[in-house]
Amino acid sequence: MNAVEVIRRKRDGHPLDGDDVRAFVRGYTSGAIPDYQAAAWLMAIYLRGLDGAELAALTEAMLHSGDLVDLADLDGAKIDKHSTGGVGDKISLHLAPAVAACGVRVPMISGRGLGHTGGTLDKLESIPGFAVDLPVEKFRAVLADCGLALIGQTARLAPADKKLYALRDVTGTVESIPLIAASIMSKKLAEGIDGLVLDVKCGSGAFMKTLDRARELAATLVDIGRRAGKRATALITDMDQPLGRWVGNAVEVRESLDVLEGRGEPDLVELTLALGAEMLLLGGAARTVEEGREKIAGALGDGRALAAFRRCVQLQGGRLDEIERRGWIAAEAITVDSERPGVVQAIDAEAVGHAAIRLGAGRLRKEDAIDPSQWIHLMRKVGEPVATGQTLVRFSAPRARETAHEVAALLRAAYTVEDVQPARRRLVIEVIR
Amino acid sequence: MNAVEVIRRKRDGHPLDGDDVRAFVRGYTSGAIPDYQAAAWLMAIYLRGLDGAELAALTEAMLHSGDLVDLADLDGAKIDKHSTGGVGDKISLHLAPAVAACGVRVPMISGRGLGHTGGTLDKLESIPGFAVDLPVEKFRAVLADCGLALIGQTARLAPADKKLYALRDVTGTVESIPLIAASIMSKKLAEGIDGLVLDVKCGSGAFMKTLDRARELAATLVDIGRRAGKRATALITDMDQPLGRWVGNAVEVRESLDVLEGRGEPDLVELTLALGAEMLLLGGAARTVEEGREKIAGALGDGRALAAFRRCVQLQGGRLDEIERRGWIAAEAITVDSERPGVVQAIDAEAVGHAAIRLGAGRLRKEDAIDPSQWIHLMRKVGEPVATGQTLVRFSAPRARETAHEVAALLRAAYTVEDVQPARRRLVIEVIR
Numbered sequence: 110m111n112a113v114e115v116i117r118r119k120r121d122g123h124p125l126d127g128d129d130v131r132a133f134v135r136g137y138t139s140g141a142i143p144d145y146q147a148a149a150w151l152m153a154i155y156l157r158g159l160d161g162a163e164l165a166a167l168t169e170a171m172l173h174s175g176d177l178v179d180l181a182d183l184d185g186a187k188i189d190k191h192s193t194g195g196v197g198d199k200i201s202l203h204l205a206p207a208v209a210a211c212g213v214r215v216p217m218i219s220g221r222g223l224g225h226t227g228g229t230l231d232k233l234e235s236i237p238g239f240a241v242d243l244p245v246e247k248f249r250a251v252l253a254d255c256g257l258a259l260i261g262q263t264a265r266l267a268p269a270d271k272k273l274y275a276l277r278d279v280t281g282t283v284e285s286i287p288l289i290a291a292s293i294m295s296k297k298l299a300e301g302i303d304g305l306v307l308d309v310k311c312g313s314g315a316f317m318k319t320l321d322r323a324r325e326l327a328a329t330l331v332d333i334g335r336r337a338g339k340r341a342t343a344l345i346t347d348m349d350q351p352l353g354r355w356v357g358n359a360v361e362v363r364e365s366l367d368v369l370e371g372r373g374e375p376d377l378v379e380l381t382l383a384l385g386a387e388m389l390l391l392g393g394a395a396r397t398v399e400e401g402r403e404k405i406a407g408a409l410g411d412g413r414a415l416a417a418f419r420r421c422v423q424l425q426g427g428r429l430d431e432i433e434r435r436g437w438i439a440a441e442a443i444t445v446d447s448e449r450p451g452v453v454q455a456i457d458a459e460a461v462g463h464a465a466i467r468l469g470a471g472r473l474r475k476e477d478a479i480d481p482s483q484w485i486h487l488m489r490k491v492g493e494p495v496a497t498g499q500t501l502v503r504f505s506a507p508r509a510r511e512t513a514h515e516v517a518a519l520l521r522a523a524y525t526v527e528d529v530q531p532a533r534r535r536l537v538i539e540v541i542r
Numbered sequence: 543m544n545a546v547e548v549i550r551r552k553r554d555g556h557p558l559d560g561d562d563v564r565a566f567v568r569g570y571t572s573g574a575i576p577d578y579q580a581a582a583w584l585m586a587i588y589l590r591g592l593d594g595a596e597l598a599a600l601t602e603a604m605l606h607s608g609d610l611v612d613l614a615d616l617d618g619a620k621i622d623k624h625s626t627g628g629v630g631d632k633i634s635l636h637l638a639p640a641v642a643a644c645g646v647r648v649p650m651i652s653g654r655g656l657g658h659t660g661g662t663l664d665k666l667e668s669i670p671g672f673a674v675d676l677p678v679e680k681f682r683a684v685l686a687d688c689g690l691a692l693i694g695q696t697a698r699l700a701p702a703d704k705k706l707y708a709l710r711d712v713t714g715t716v717e718s719i720p721l722i723a724a725s726i727m728s729k730k731l732a733e734g735i736d737g738l739v740l741d742v743k744c745g746s747g748a749f750m751k752t753l754d755r756a757r758e759l760a761a762t763l764v765d766i767g768r769r770a771g772k773r774a775t776a777l778i779t780d781m782d783q784p785l786g787r788w789v790g791n792a793v794e795v796r797e798s799l800d801v802l803e804g805r806g807e808p809d810l811v812e813l814t815l816a817l818g819a820e821m822l823l824l825g826g827a828a829r830t831v832e833e834g835r836e837k838i839a840g841a842l843g844d845g846r847a848l849a850a851f852r853r854c855v856q857l858q859g860g861r862l863d864e865i866e867r868r869g870w871i872a873a874e875a876i877t878v879d880s881e882r883p884g885v886v887q888a889i890d891a892e893a894v895g896h897a898a899i900r901l902g903a904g905r906l907r908k909e910d911a912i913d914p915s916q917w918i919h920l921m922r923k924v925g926e927p928v929a930t931g932q933t934l935v936r937f938s939a940p941r942a943r944e945t946a947h948e949v950a951a952l953l954r955a956a957y958t959v960e961d962v963q964p965a966r967r968r969l970v971i972e973v974i975r
């Protein structure tokens with residue numbers, strides 16, 4: 110394999126041989142191919158794209174660059190869910206135990222929040238004592254015991270993806286659908302799962318702002334999964350306003366417990382039923398979407414999902430009672446009130462995410478620390494009426510007055526209030542199997 | 543200037559601010575911007591292009607990255623010629639003294655051969671003792687004395703170009719018209735010239751294989767020159783067969799001396815008149831092309847051009863008599879004879895260039911050494927008749943029999959002989975002012 114030849118072929122829009130793609134990734138991971146050649150290659154891929162066979166080879170090479178988790182000795186289907194990232198998305202916390210309670214194992218490897226989006230790992234770490242960096246043997250033991258395990262990516266899982274992602278970050282090659290898809294799938298396929306449900310977010314709070322881009326990513330992800338011999342389904346779901354009413358970390362665990370206790374916000378419940386049903390279908394625990402939804406609703410309603418979650422948290426060292434007991438809402442709140450009567454038309458989810466970063470509840474750079482006690486509470490959501498002077502949104506009071514002003518201004522600008530009733534957006538926009 | 547932002551803008555096809563382009567080049571030259579960011583940027587430029595203003599800023603930044611030669615204290619116009627590279631192209635050797643003999647100074651900075659193309663510097667170095675790496679003061683003194691000076695690029699001239707070129711070479715970003723044009727013009731504009739004639743080669747032996755690509759490069763070069771406030775004219779000339787009858791180094795000096803002695807090959811003379819006339823026009827030494835051609839023909843005919851060349855070689859330490867005296871044709875020759883009667887239709891110039899590399903007369907990599915005594919002699923050129931068994935081409939016998947077979951096979955395949963008379967190609971295809 111001649112690295113310059115491979116770069117030139119992609120530059121000129123020709124398809125690459127699978128062996129060349131694999132050799133390039135191996136060479137880059139080992140250090141034989143320098144950063145500058147990989148950077149030129151990534152930009153050529155960004156602008157020329159990759160076809161299905163090239164993408165399968167890229168994903169496979171990244172996947173095989175590190176350890177593979179082998180869960181074959183655990184009985185039953187192992188199904189994971191991956192979300193492309195949004196604001197207020199705490200679905201994994203209650204979805205995984207609900208699916209596990211229905212007899213499908215969920216070995217879930219989650220990520221941290223970055224930019225305006227939150228991360229499941231950050232939310233889990235707001236539970237005092239909860240360990241997200243389990244060794245593989247412990248991960249397997251938790252999964253065997255309670256049907257789910259919730260951990261973070263280890264350094265030995267798909268290291269090629271880590272190295273390539275770090276390079277993409279500094280060379281303007283992040284927002285490429287094939288590169289995003291290969292990055293996601295290489296990590297997920299290393300988990301030892303049988304199938305995967307993908308929650309591809311679309312809208313103001315998502316990386317994919319348009320339905321066309323979301324569709325392209327969803328189809329690409331499903332295709333990579335199929336080529337790797339895994340069952341995969343993608344749901345394109347609405348991320349035009351935040352999910353649920355709370356944005357932060359400890360508050361989102363609390364809001365997720367509400368779902369597990371049978372009194373969750375309608376949008377959180379609806380998305381849990383939709384994603385859970387697809388996971389049960391892939392895992393063979395339901396024959397139809399309807400049956401899947403009923404089973405998930407049952408597990409949420411009778412306390413089985415909550416029990417599974419409690420057991421998982423306990424096994425991973427978390428003290429859930431501290432979240433339930435302690436004043437998880439930072440005491441002082443600042444409110445943003447409506448300046449006019451009307452109906453909420455839109456809540457710009459990306460702006461809410463940036464407000465969360467400003468409060469310390471999210472991070473701009475990977476190395477930033479998070480304050481799990483900070484929060485934003487959306488008192489009004491899209492389609493809800495508001496009178497002049499009524500609160501639209503409130504948030505935990507930051508120490509600096511200037512920060513409070515900035516956050517209030519960001520949140521005020523995120524809301525659009527008008528006289529008419531907004532067109533209703535479906536939460537699940539499309540399903541791609 | 544945020545390097546990633548600049549990369550992203552170009553990636554997305556947006557025009558870059560001139561200040562950003564200059565800052566990027568400065569940052570890369572100083573080492574503040576790493577190779578991998580420059581590589582991604584170059585690939586984005588390769589695939590998205592640069593407009594005239596961006597290109598002017600890029601060229602200017604590269605030009606100002608090093609020393610500028612100031613020739614303002616020398617009287618008269620200073621005009622150079624640059625060729626984009628071909629096979630058998632020894633034009634500079636006799637063109638520069640012919641123009642100097644007509645009263646226009648020619649401060650010529652030439653390059654080495656690379657790939658299938660030869661380089662003026664390599665040919666000059668086949669003259670025993672000839673020094674191509676003069677300090678600027680000596681360069682100026684030679685130019686003041688005999689009206690021309692023939693040197694190589696110094697390390698301090700446009701170092702940004704050297705660094706960028708080395709990166710392009712290993713990242714598959716060489717064949718980009720804007721990057722080629724900026725590279726050429728940044729070096730030429732650093733020479734302290736008033737104007738420049740560009741010989742843009744087109745055909746099988748050129749980097750630009752099609753007339754469209756050659757036109758695009760020619761127009762780009764002229765535009766950069768204009769924007770930098772210099773007079774510039776481009777000639778698109780035929781490089782579908784080698785120029786003259788000899789390909790090598792010492793042999794090309796000898797063939798060039800033939801032109802200076804008034805008995806040159808018709809194609810060499812014709813191109814010299816065409817390029818020389820344009821140089822005299824730019825330098826104000828002729829009012830019309832016709833007048834320019836007559837003046838150049840006069841200088842070639844009455845020995846003034848030859849005298850200028852002899853003086854230049856002498857000032858730069860060369861011993862021309864050794865080229866003239868010694869057996870410059872390596873003694874033993876191998877001939878390739880025609881296997882059929884007919885007329886030569888085509889001589890693939892790139893293939894001839896590769897045969898020259900195989901003989902050691904050219905170099906594949908920059909670090910390769912050249913054997914100046916090796917040669918190829920085209921006994922038949924396009925349009926000339928040949929009988930079965932008559933020699934098409936001969937070459938200096940290499941030591942290894944295998945090499946001889948390879949070179950003979952390359953040269954045989956380079957020739958096309960058929961019954962009909964081939965369509966006549968014009969040597970000067972277009973002039974772009």
